Amino acid sequence: QKEVEQNSGPLSVPEGAIASLNCTYSDRGSQSFFWYRQYSGKSPELIMFIYSNGDKEDGRFTAQLNKASQYVSLLIRDSQPSDSATYLCAVNIFTGNQFYFGTGTSLTVIP
Amino acid sequence: EPEVTQTPSHQVTQMGQEVILRCVPISNHLYFYWYRQILGQKVEFLVSFYNNEISEKSEIFDDQFSVERPDGSNFTLKIRSTKLEDSAMYFCASTIFGGGSTDTQYFGPGTRLTVL
Numbered sequence: 001q002k003e004v005e006q007n008s009g010p011l012s013v014p015e016g017a018i019a020s021l022n023c024t025y026s027d028r029g030s031q032s033f034f035w036y037r038q039y040s041g042k043s044p045e046l047i048m049f050i051y052s053n054g055d056k057e058d059g060r061f062t063a064q065l066n067k068a069s070q071y072v073s074l075l076i077r078d079s080q081p082s083d084s085a086t087y088l089c090a091v092n093i094f095t096g097n098q099f100y101f102g103t104g105t106s107l108t109v110i111p
Numbered sequence: 112e113p114e115v116t117q118t119p120s121h122q123v124t125q126m127g128q129e130v131i132l133r134c135v136p137i138s139n140h141l142y143f144y145w146y147r148q149i150l151g152q153k154v155e156f157l158v159s160f161y162n163n164e165i166s167e168k169s170e171i172f173d174d175q176f177s178v179e180r181p182d183g184s185n186f187t188l189k190i191r192s193t194k195l196e197d198s199a200m201y202f203c204a205s206t207i208f209g210g211g212s213t214d215t216q217y218f219g220p221g222t223r224l225t226v227l
Contacts, residue, residue: 032214043202043218044154088154092214098167099144099216101154 003027006089006102014110019076021105023089026070033065033072036088038104044088047074079109113137115219117203123225124193132188132222134203142166143186144204144216145178154202160186193226200224 003026013019021035032051036044050056050063050072062075072091076083086104093100116135124130136143145157159166160178177189186205190197203219 034215041200043221045218046215049215090154098156098159098169100156101146103153 004102009106012108019079021074023072025091029093030091032092034090035074037085081109084108117219121223134186136205140205142206145188146202147199149199198226
């Protein structure tokens with residue numbers, strides 16, 4: 001069973017703060033990891049992906065991957081009210097053609 | 112910027128009826144996917160499709176479901192006899208390659224299916 005676990009939240013942070021979103025996965029064959037943002041009633045939109053251990057930064061977003069701990073996280077710096085959404089973690093297993101999603105973490109950035 | 116499109120945006124049907132959901136993947140993409148998301152729940156993989164055949168499917172994708180690429184651009188999901196529990200948002204996605212470590216899925220806007 002390939003599980004992707006996320007804290008459902010809701011997570012609330014004040015504007016300008018750092019939001020930290022976490023995700024764990026069960027399958028050690030997982031090769032690439034994606035963070036999506038989903039606004040209510042909309043489709044997931046890709047924020048960033050990571051596949052090597054360590055940190056990857058893209059603007060205000062930093063993804064962190066620790067394959068030994070089977071853990072991936074997303075940090076959002078200088079959080080804005082427009083960042084309020086549900087954040088989905090997804091993993092891809094290289095030998096497969098499936099992407100497994102977590103249930104998502106609801107983030108609210110308070111002005 | 113190229114995008115995945117889906118039609119219709121909202122489909123209402125009676126239980127037991129057949130529905131066909133349509134998707135136009137990004138033109139140079141080779142792998143296509145269908146997902147569903149029941150309201151308030153996670154995005155669930157249904158099926159992936161490559162080279163005119165199913166690549167993988169989940170346990171959700173039973174005999175009531177089928178997929179087809181009837182021409183060079185459309186990718187369809189058919190539900191033969193809809194049930195109340197099929198009510199969900201259905202997302203189509205596409206990737207250039209499949210299963211690669213840097214492959215990125217592009218999602219369509221979704222079709223909301225309501226079964227009455």
